[in-house]
Amino acid sequence: MVTSLLERCVEPQENHGLPRPGLHRRSLLRTAVVGVSAAAFGGSLWRGAAHASPAQPGPGPYGALGAADAQGLQLPRGFTGRVIARSGQRVANSSYTWHSAPDGGACFVDGRGWIYVSNSEIDPAGGAGAVRFDSSGTVTGAYRILSDTRLNCAGGATPWQTWLSCEEISRGYVYETDPFGVRAAVRRDAMGRFKHEAAAADPVRRTVYLTEDESNGCLYRFTPTTWGDLSSGRLQVLTAGSAASGSFTWTDIPDPDGSPTATRSQVAGAKRFNGGEGCHYADDTVWFTTKGDNRVWQLNLLSATYELAYDDSLIGGGGAPLTGVDNVTGSASGDLYVAEDGGSMDICVITPGGVVAPFLRLQGQSGSEITGPAFSPDGSRLYFSSQRGTSGSASGGITYEVTGPFRT
Template sequence: MERRNLLRAAVLGGSAAVFGGTLWRGAAYAAPAQPGTGPYGPLGSPDANGIRLPSGFTSRVIARSGQRVSGTSHTWHNAPDGGACFADGTGWIYVSNSEISSTGGAGAVKFSSSGTITGAYRILSNTNRNCAGGATPWNTWLSCEEVSLGYVYETDPWGTNAAIRRDAMGRFNHEAAAADPVRKVIYLTEDESNGRFYRFVPTTWGNLSSGTLQVMVAGSGTSGSFTWANVPDPDGSPTATRSQVSGSKSFNGGEGCHYANDTVWFTTKGDNRVWQLNLTSNTYELAYDDSLVNGTAPLTGVDNITGASSGDLFVAEDGGNMEICVITPDDVVASFLRIDGQSSSEITGPAFSPDGTRLYFSSQRGTTGSSSGGITYEVRGPFRA
């Protein structure tokens, strides 16, 4: 799973996760990542926010559920979940879902070039358990409902245009989305114990109003080749989308999804795995599996995932010991940060600022263990390019 030189340009001049650089060039079916010394060194003592960070990194609280975002009149939503950053002139915007039934939606925080908060507002309201999602190359946020027969909503991070429900992207227990500008598709995960991995092929790239929903077809193993098949009834009724195509591959609890340079990674929480699809060869393999780790697995509760311009993958834990772990291009997995005193929560929404120097994420239930106790953080430091 060699990813050296995978990413060399991150979110510049636009805000979606569209990456350039040299192509993935490792041997197929390499061994999954193993524990080792990470690129940032050991974690230090908890800081004032209860976060253990490597030397040179600092944290600050951006927002708390039920409280006004500093310097604004906007009250931050409960249960903050999936997120992404969007370039905004010299500054940027961080969007965050709300995994609350019936009134979920999504909110946004706007930053100046110095990182000062300049605004906060709602971009989606009155939707259902908005869990994860993904950014598009045309600067919109896809907010996904994690319910049976859930929808995808396309939203405006600037809060100017009304959100649009994208029915053609299928109705199922949506989790995350990742845009692939090369093949002009959107990948989608499904949070079911027998969920599937999908892609949506728009009729016109940049317009999600119509298109074809497809599902991954492959064998039962952890590596091999795959193809795509059309889902006959994307509305999921009367037969669930995951049950419509014979030979479609089952995944145990699809979670985060990330695309870069002809590769898409996605996580499955039911078996603590990170899967890798090599899109030029149409092959798949394991990038990480905690059951295959030599010794103690540093990454458990595998959940949201994002990538840095260095090619490092950052994987957040739902449970585990409340860490974000890094998987390097050399297939080393190590702890990057840990939140102390919040064992009844989960880490959600990891996303880098456009310049790659700040990492945003949330503790969904904070110190209280309740959805009303969510905390959204920023970590700043010498992330490697």
């Protein structure tokens, strides 16, 4: 499995408008090993484990949260946090002023350390920026990678080391960007025009899953004509019944441009999801969240079935630990980390055993939301943002790093 996955990620490809980073083959293989490992093994504990019921509250793998630190950050014992960027202020060792309303994010390997990419959910002049770290975790620079786009909310990383930045507007676009800040971003029209939210690449089936932030939105997949080139391909929508679990199929979208008929209204039987948000792929499974009903969905690709991994309405006594579900990522252990838009300003962990518990909490930021959770390539650091910080405004965003003994 690992060998075939690596071959798929590093096979020679043409540039197709956004050249790949200038790394020699050995570097690409090293990158693929780090970048694909979570996808190859991160969900292994979930495979085939159709839960009798969605996740329920219980003791988290890291224990109870401690008292808030000077930054208002509550963490379990053994974990520490720091601020790496603030909206409107220059990032350390750079001339880049960190963007307002930081949103979806991801980490990428480079030859000296890693890069954290972050969207800017403002309109107009959204886009995305990046922070570069050396191998010790020191911030060494920051820069803009996408400009003059609108409400860039979430997105997703590709196996060929690009960032897909998604516009959360009616008939919005997906932009493929270069985390290394060298090459110009490219608009990917073939991926459809709708209210994009998140994207998750599947290197096994060579496709990209896309969520839609509408109350009657859909889940899509885009299969490029050539893996590694998103300039052309096939956009499809998930079709299924109305139940919370069952089987599904994929059906072609006749007009990905979405005009005059919206993409979500073109296919009879398209399954509706209430406010699609984060999306994460690992080990033949796609997890995605819907904020309108506070659910985490699990798409089992081997069996072509779907089910609920979490539903706050199924937790009795009003004790749901996770509300306002939003961005989601995963760790190499198979744990899911789900950020809250509001709620208690938590990032909650959902374990492969079906336990949901708070992992961290921000105090004094009730007018904000948590966005952009992403692990460093070695899995030892978690990055995320408070989109509006303590001020409650887009100009008050704060981006954090948490370091500690994460499960591997």
